[in-house]
Structure formats: C-alpha cells, structure tokens
Amino acid sequence: LQSQLEKHIELSDKCISAEGEARKMVNQLEEEKQQIEIKKNELLATLEEKQKEIQQLADQKSGLARQLEDEKVELLSQLEEQTMKSKQLSVENLCEVLEATAEVQRQW
Numbered sequence: 001l002q003s004q005l006e007k008h009i010e011l012s013d014k015c016i017s018a019e020g021e022a023r024k025m026v027n028q029l030e031e032e033k034q035q036i037e038i039k040k041n042e043l044l045a046t047l048e049e050k051q052k053e054i055q056q057l058a059d060q061k062s063g064l065a066r067q068l069e070d071e072k073v074e075l076l077s078q079l080e081e082q083t084m085k086s087k088q089l090s091v092e093n094l095c096e097v098l099e100a101t102a103e104v105q106r107q108w
C-alpha cells in the first residue's frame with residue numbers, strides 16, 4: 001500500500017509538472033499568436049498605405065496623360081496654323097516673283 005501511495009504521489013507530481021509545462025507552452029503560444037496578430041495588422045496597414053500611394057500615382061499618371069494629349073492637340077493646331085501661313089507666304093512670294101517676271105518681260 002505504501003509503495004502504491006508513493007507511485008500515486010510520483011505520478012501526481014509528474015502530472016502537476018506536465019500541467020505546468022503545458023501551461024507554459026500555451027502561454028508561449030498565446031504570446032506568439034499576439035505577436036503574429038500585431039505583425040499582421042502592421043502589414044495590413046502598410047499594404048493599405050501602399051495601395052493609396054499606387055492609386056495616387058495612377059491618378060497622377062492619368063492627369064499627366066490628359067495634359068500631354070491636350071498639349072499635343074494644341075501643338076498640332078499650332079503646327080497646322082504655321083504650315084498654312086507658310087504656304088500662304090510661299091504663294092504670295094510666288095505671285096510676286098511671277099508679277100516681277102511678267103513686268104520684266106513686258107519691259108523687254
């Protein structure tokens with residue numbers, strides 16, 4: 001009976017020791033879980049911030065593309081206007097040359 005009691009006490013001590021170790025492990029896992037949750041929240045916040053930055057850059061790109069297209073249209077319009085003026089001057093110069101040539105021919 002004494003030896004059974006001693007074995008029972010020994011098993012009881014081992015159970016108590018194992019329970020203490022199990023609690024330590026559970027506490028450690030809970031702490032790790034909290035750290036993971038904190039890191040996850042930090043990463044989600046960073047992701048959200050980066051998504052906002054990407055959206056701002058996309059908006060800027062879109063605005064710059066519109067501005068570039070407007071400038072292109074304006075420059076093409078100016079080029080067309082200058083081309084027309086140049087053609088008009090060329091025609092006027094040609095007319096003057098022809099008139100001068102006709103005048104010279106008449107004088108001969």
